[in-house]
Amino acid sequence: MNRRRIVRAAGFTLVELILVITILGILAGVVAVNVKGTTGRAKERATRTQITNLESAMETFEINMGRYPTTDEGLKALVENPDGSPDWTGPYVKSKTVPKDSWNHDFVYNPDGERGLYYDLYSLGPDNQEGTDDDIGNWSKDENGR
Numbered sequence: 001m002n003r004r005r006i007v008r009a010a011g012f013t014l015v016e017l018i019l020v021i022t023i024l025g026i027l028a029g030v031v032a033v034n035v036k037g038t039t040g041r042a043k044e045r046a047t048r049t050q051i052t053n054l055e056s057a058m059e060t061f062e063i064n065m066g067r068y069p070t071t072d073e074g075l076k077a078l079v080e081n082p083d084g085s086p087d088w089t090g091p092y093v094k095s096k097t098v099p100k101d102s103w104n105h106d107f108v109y110n111p112d113g114e115r116g117l118y119y120d121l122y123s124l125g126p127d128n129q130e131g132t133d134d135d136i137g138n139w140s141k142d143e144n145g146r
Helices: 002-010 014-065 074-078
Strands: 108-110 120-123
Touching: 014 074, 014 120
Parallel strands: none
Antiparallel strands: 108 120
16 A cells, blocks of 8 residues: 555646646747847847948948949949949948848938938838838937837
């Protein structure tokens, strides 16, 4: 009889197993949600850094050429001499190609500067749609964070 009690005491009941599996499932869900949010924030930070780097390249281009790239030249002027000018000393970005944002979309460049100081340079964000709250640009955010 003692032997039976020892064997029973060493095992888990079905209720205990279900409880442990449920707890592990909840923990896995919490970890998955936190990791997903972290990835999105990391991509946003990386895109902001890319914009800052492109702004530095644009400033160097402006110092050398006496102007910012035109609409037709776009950001490609940072990696290729747009008009054969001897003043161009690029490429102005390390990759020697026009970089894309963290979602593999092209950056938008508007030399008219409607929102930025001299020009607008921005990413359309993960949704790749203009004018949405996830756009990331070189302009200052207003009091609503836009």
